[in-house]
Amino acid sequence: xxxxxxxxxxxxxxxxxxxxxxxxxxxxxxxxxxxxxxxxxxxxxxxxxxxxxxxxxxxxxxxxxxxxxxxxxxxxxxxxxxxxxxxxxxxxxxxxxxxxxxxxxxxxxxxxxxxxxxxxxxxxxxxxxxxxxxxxxxxxxxxxxxxxxxxxxxxxxxxxxxxxxxxxxxxxxxxxxxxxxxxxxxxxxxxxxxxxxxxxxxxxxxxxxxxxxxxxxxxxxxxxxxxxxxxxxxxxxxxxxxxxxxxxxxxxxxxxxxxxxxxxxxxxxxxxxxxxxxxxxxxxxxxxxxxxxxxxxxxxxxxxxxxxxxxxxxxxxxxxxxxxxxxxxxxxxxxxxxxxxxxxxxxxxxxxxxxxxxxxxxxxxxxxxxxxxxxxxxxxxxxxxxxxxxxxxxxxxxxxxxxxxxxxxxxxxxxxxxxxxxxxxxxxxxxxxxxxxxxxxxxxxxxxxxxxxxxxxxxxxxxxxxxxxxxxxxxxxxxxxxxxxxxxxxxxxxxxxxxxxxxxxxxxxxxxxxxxxxxxxxxx
Amino acid sequence: xxxxxxxxxxxxxxxxxxxxxxxxxxxxxxxxxxxxxxxxxxxxxxxxxxxxxxxxxxxxxxxxxxxxxxxxxxxxxxxxxxxxxxxxxxxxxxxxxxxxxxxxxxxxxxxxxxxxxxxxxxxxxxxxxxxxxxxxxxxxxxxxxxxxxxxxxxxxxxxxxxxxxxxxxxxxxxxxxxxxxxxxxxxxxxxxxxxxxxxxxxxxxxxxxxxxxxxxxxxxxxxxxxxxxxxxxxxxxxxxxxxxxxxxxxxxxxxxxxxxxxxxxxxxxxxxxxxxxxxxxxxxxxxxxxxxxxxxxxxxxxxxxxxxxxxxxxxxxxxxxxxxxxxxxxxxxxxxxxxxxxxxxxxxxxxxxxxxxxxxxxxxxxxxxxxxxxxxxxxxxxxxxxxxxxxxxxxxxxxxxxxxxxxxxxxxxxxxxxxxxxxx
Ligand SMILES: Cc1cc2nc3c(=O)[nH]c(=O)nc-3n(C[C@H](O)[C@H](O)[C@H](O)COP(=O)(O)OP(=O)(O)OC[C@H]3O[C@@H](n4cnc5c(N)ncnc54)[C@H](O)[C@@H]3O)c2cc1C
Ligand code: SF4
Ligand code: SF4
Numbered sequence: 001x002x003x004x005x006x007x008x009x010x011x012x013x014x015x016x017x018x019x020x021x022x023x024x025x026x027x028x029x030x031x032x033x034x035x036x037x038x039x040x041x042x043x044x045x046x047x048x049x050x051x052x053x054x055x056x057x058x059x060x061x062x063x064x065x066x067x068x069x070x071x072x073x074x075x076x077x078x079x080x081x082x083x084x085x086x087x088x089x090x091x092x093x094x095x096x097x098x099x100x101x102x103x104x105x106x107x108x109x110x111x112x113x114x115x116x117x118x119x120x121x122x123x124x125x126x127x128x129x130x131x132x133x134x135x136x137x138x139x140x141x142x143x144x145x146x147x148x149x150x151x152x153x154x155x156x157x158x159x160x161x162x163x164x165x166x167x168x169x170x171x172x173x174x175x176x177x178x179x180x181x182x183x184x185x186x187x188x189x190x191x192x193x194x195x196x197x198x199x200x201x202x203x204x205x206x207x208x209x210x211x212x213x214x215x216x217x218x219x220x221x222x223x224x225x226x227x228x229x230x231x232x233x234x235x236x237x238x239x240x241x242x243x244x245x246x247x248x249x250x251x252x253x254x255x256x257x258x259x260x261x262x263x264x265x266x267x268x269x270x271x272x273x274x275x276x277x278x279x280x281x282x283x284x285x286x287x288x289x290x291x292x293x294x295x296x297x298x299x300x301x302x303x304x305x306x307x308x309x310x311x312x313x314x315x316x317x318x319x320x321x322x323x324x325x326x327x328x329x330x331x332x333x334x335x336x337x338x339x340x341x342x343x344x345x346x347x348x349x350x351x352x353x354x355x356x357x358x359x360x361x362x363x364x365x366x367x368x369x370x371x372x373x374x375x376x377x378x379x380x381x382x383x384x385x386x387x388x389x390x391x392x393x394x395x396x397x398x399x400x401x402x403x404x405x406x407x408x409x410x411x412x413x414x415x416x417x418x419x420x421x422x423x424x425x426x427x428x429x430x431x432x433x434x435x436x437x438x439x440x441x442x443x444x445x446x447x448x449x450x451x452x453x454x455x456x457x458x459x460x461x462x463x464x465x466x467x468x469x470x471x472x473x474x475x476x477x478x479x480x481x482x483x484x485x486x487x488x489x490x491x492x493x494x495x496x497x498x499x500x501x502x503x504x505x506x507x508x509x510x511x512x513x514x515x516x517x518x519x520x521x522x523x524x
Numbered sequence: 525x526x527x528x529x530x531x532x533x534x535x536x537x538x539x540x541x542x543x544x545x546x547x548x549x550x551x552x553x554x555x556x557x558x559x560x561x562x563x564x565x566x567x568x569x570x571x572x573x574x575x576x577x578x579x580x581x582x583x584x585x586x587x588x589x590x591x592x593x594x595x596x597x598x599x600x601x602x603x604x605x606x607x608x609x610x611x612x613x614x615x616x617x618x619x620x621x622x623x624x625x626x627x628x629x630x631x632x633x634x635x636x637x638x639x640x641x642x643x644x645x646x647x648x649x650x651x652x653x654x655x656x657x658x659x660x661x662x663x664x665x666x667x668x669x670x671x672x673x674x675x676x677x678x679x680x681x682x683x684x685x686x687x688x689x690x691x692x693x694x695x696x697x698x699x700x701x702x703x704x705x706x707x708x709x710x711x712x713x714x715x716x717x718x719x720x721x722x723x724x725x726x727x728x729x730x731x732x733x734x735x736x737x738x739x740x741x742x743x744x745x746x747x748x749x750x751x752x753x754x755x756x757x758x759x760x761x762x763x764x765x766x767x768x769x770x771x772x773x774x775x776x777x778x779x780x781x782x783x784x785x786x787x788x789x790x791x792x793x794x795x796x797x798x799x800x801x802x803x804x805x806x807x808x809x810x811x812x813x814x815x816x817x818x819x820x821x822x823x824x825x826x827x828x829x830x831x832x833x834x835x836x837x838x839x840x841x842x843x844x845x846x847x848x849x850x851x852x853x854x855x856x857x858x859x860x861x862x863x864x865x866x867x868x869x870x871x872x873x874x875x876x877x878x879x880x881x882x883x884x885x886x887x888x889x890x891x892x893x894x895x896x897x898x899x900x901x902x903x904x905x906x907x908x909x910x911x912x913x914x915x916x917x918x919x920x921x922x923x924x925x926x927x928x929x930x931x932x933x934x935x936x937x938x939x940x941x942x943x944x945x946x947x948x
Contacts, residue, residue, distance in 0.1 A: 024587075243612065243846040245613075
């Protein structure tokens with residue numbers, strides 16, 4: 001695919017010459033992102049055709065129409081942190097949405113916010129705290145786009161127990177369809193505002209994003225409404241200390257715990273009881289290695305702490321979770337604390353006694369997702385998640401156990417990935433009893449052997465999860481490039497694949513929205 | 525360390541874009557969340573530290589050449605270091621060093637910005653970055669009864685710097701600085717027309733050999749003059765003397781102080797008293813070169829090794845420079861002690877302060893961008909209710925003054941010396 005002079009001029013006419021470019025040195029900064037080396041064997045994916053930065057929905061619509069007219073594939077992104085944002089096997093047109101960055105509305109009474117694509121979680125949280133509200137927070141951290149996590153790419157995060165995940169938070173949306181038509185989702189389509197993402201008529205919410213999100217393969221969202229939830233903390237959080245590990249003052253009526261459970265079954269019980277009692281603000285299952293990276297300022301500091309711990313101890317299984325409780329009053333907190341203590345007693349859980357500073361870090365991480373980037377990337381330079389599961393709590397503990405035995409242990413023993421305690425997992429729990437779990441592999445993108453081992457592990461993850469009967473390794477897995485996970489799951493999911501491909505064809509007759517991380521229109 | 529020694533850092537950049545924001549923990553107002561003027565003004569990812577890691581790798585891999593756009597991409601950046609602070613919160617990488625080495629490599633290859641070359645030619649001929657004649661360097665001090673240390677001896681050398689020496693509008697501030705110290709009884713002198721550039725600004729443009737030259741020259745001069753202390757009212761010079769000279773391995777036994785540190789010390793010793801009221805609501809702008817970039821250089825020799833499978837550590841361990849150890853308290857202490865003065869903080873301060881816009885060769889090559897950056901800062905000052913913005917560097921002051929017509933924010937601009945003078 002190439003971009004004709006005429007097509008480039010059309011883009012220039014739409015956004016102005018300052019906001020479109022074809023300069024190779026600039027384009028190279030749009031084909032480089034973590035994990036590219038696993039797909040392409042090098043850091044750069046094919047160089048894009050051009051990059052364009054629209055400012056309004058009208059400009060977005062005109063760009064999409066031009067793409068359809070000139071036969072150009074496009075895909076929108078926000079900050080572009082996700083591999084699925086700017087990577088493709090063929091040159092395409094990345095649409096960088098950073099100029100669309102308005103918080104359009106915060107409806108305090110009806111508890112929702114309307115945002116454009118480049119509004120970050122941190123920014124919306126700052127705005128909503130002022131009125132006693134908060135959004136769902138992705139584990140991706142404060143820089144992630146609210147819109148992306150709500151409409152385009154999964155949306156799991158520490159607070160899912162009290163906010164549910166991204167897909168459940170999507171209300172009205174302004175959607176530039178792959179062919180350039182504009183669809184106003186839900187109540188917005190009847191002039192009734194942003195409050196409902198479903199009606200009237202059959203809901204299109206599932207078509208827009210489904211469970212995992214279309215990763216840009218179903219057009220461009222220019223505004224979405226996302227639900228908000230009560231925030232009992234102050235209008236502003238209070239940082240303390242200095243970089244790189246700024247601390248955070250834990251406000252009144254919040255308490256954070258690192259809980260160690262004696263085994264898998266007890267951990268399942270612990271999560272079930274927390275779901276039943278609805279007392280938690282956030283819950284995360286966190287492998288101690290990730291927690292240790294999060295709590296230290298550098299790998300050097302971490303290694304100084306670790307190196308004298310005997311290897312057997314470092315490799316011993318630990319079932320740990322970070323739990324944050326919140327309450328609207330001291331009395332409610334007292335009740336929640338009592339309830340929490342009873343859950344601990346029933347599950348033989350113990351609380352690891354961290355100092356104030358580390359508690360502040362864990363609090364901040366639980367509330368904003370800050371620190372997961374550090375945990376994922378600092379030690380070796382990059383990470384992947386595979387297998388990734390979305391299932392009932394118990395099924396996911398089985399998934400992590402099997403992953404450890406059949407995939408991770410061998411890779412770890414090879415020395416080609418970061419050594420962690422068994423089951424290097426990050427997981428969250430939903431209020432409805434479901435959960436999300438990611439098996440995390442940290443590898444060195446500058447080391448070929450490490451990349452090779454990680455690619456093998458990724459491929460195994462796609463196959464094994466199907467073999468175990470635990471779903472498809474693709475729901476949140478942005479590395480399901482060119483349908484790799486779908487293909488691995490074909491025997492079980494043929495109907496599902498057939499239908500999403502039909503939907504893709506119906507909404508995107510020219511196959512203009514790049515689907516490298518969604519589905520192609522062609523049937524198998 | 526040459527650019528290619530950082531190749532693994534470039535490969536480990538994840539394109540997370542954290543370098544575009546102030547650290548998330550310290551965000552306090554949704555209008556002031558970003559730290560990088562470059563990406564805010566030019567928008568394409570290449571105009572960010574993350575983008576420049578990729579550009580550097582692309583160049584090393586032979587994917588791109590250095591053309592006009594490439595040079596704009598790497599030079600439309602103030603080298604303010606905000607990105608480095610934010611990146612290091614999450615990562616063990618050196619994005620700032622990569623950008624510095626990329627500039628040095630461009631110069632070595634002869635890929636030069638013509639506007640910078642004018643200033644560098646001037647520097648080579650006249651020992652200053654203002655394209656002025658070195659004969660006029662000491663003129664700012666005319667009429668002041670001060671020792672000239674090429675002929676006399678004093679314990680303390682007052683180094684005015686290029687901007688103060690040649691920017692006539694700022695002369696009175698520089699004169700006040702020296703007068704305050706003289707009146708406090710400090711045994712102080714100047715070098716007059718024998719003073720030279722510190723080399724810092726040219727280094728940021730990528731001219732590493734100029735820094736070496738001036739580091740050697742200046743430290744030799746200090747030795748010959750027998751001074752114990754060098755004090756400067758210029759944040760750029762301060763950072764060059766304190767950090768860059770140390771980075772180049774230039775050893776000297778002279779204490780380097782910024783004027784704010786010296787005044788703060790003299791106040792604590794009771795030699796300067798601030799007694800007059802200055803009824804003004806002010807905010808303080810941390811100059812990058814006095815703040816995060818002034819954190820002492822960390823000397824480290826060793827290698828990176830892998831432990832625990834693939835974890836990358838330094839052997840021996842290396843201290844991370846994260847910007848928290850700059851000069852932040854001295855200027856604030858001074859302001860808080862000025863009677864009648866109401867001191868308010870902006871949203872982006874200390875190690876995560878927004879830059880004034882004048883550094884990194886931007887004022888010289890892209891003056892519009894420099895002023896655009898300063899205008900954003902003046903607006904931030906106005907938002908927190910300040911009637912005046914106070915800085916501690918002549919480059920900041922010059923750029924803020926120049927930017928004033930570009931914004932509706934009605935904020936006066938002072939150097940801290942002027943307020944001290946009013947309060948004495
Ligand atoms: C360390 C790390 C941790 C992570 N943790 C989580 C997690 O806990 N939960 C989770 O859900 N995700 C997680 N992710 C993935 C994360 O959700 C995305 O990275 C997140 O959306 C990033 O926001 P962004 O602004 O960079 O989005 P981008 O990377 O820009 O976009 C994400 C996807 O959405 C699409 N998209 C973006 N904007 C639009 C638009 N306007 N219209 C149509 N499509 C669009 C893009 O094409 C891309 O496929 C994690 C990623 C990393 C690197
Ligand atoms: S330089 Fe650092 S903060 Fe910026 S994109 Fe790269 S890793 Fe992220
Ligand atoms: S040095 Fe300053 S202007 Fe340059 S990339 Fe970093 S933050 Fe941006």
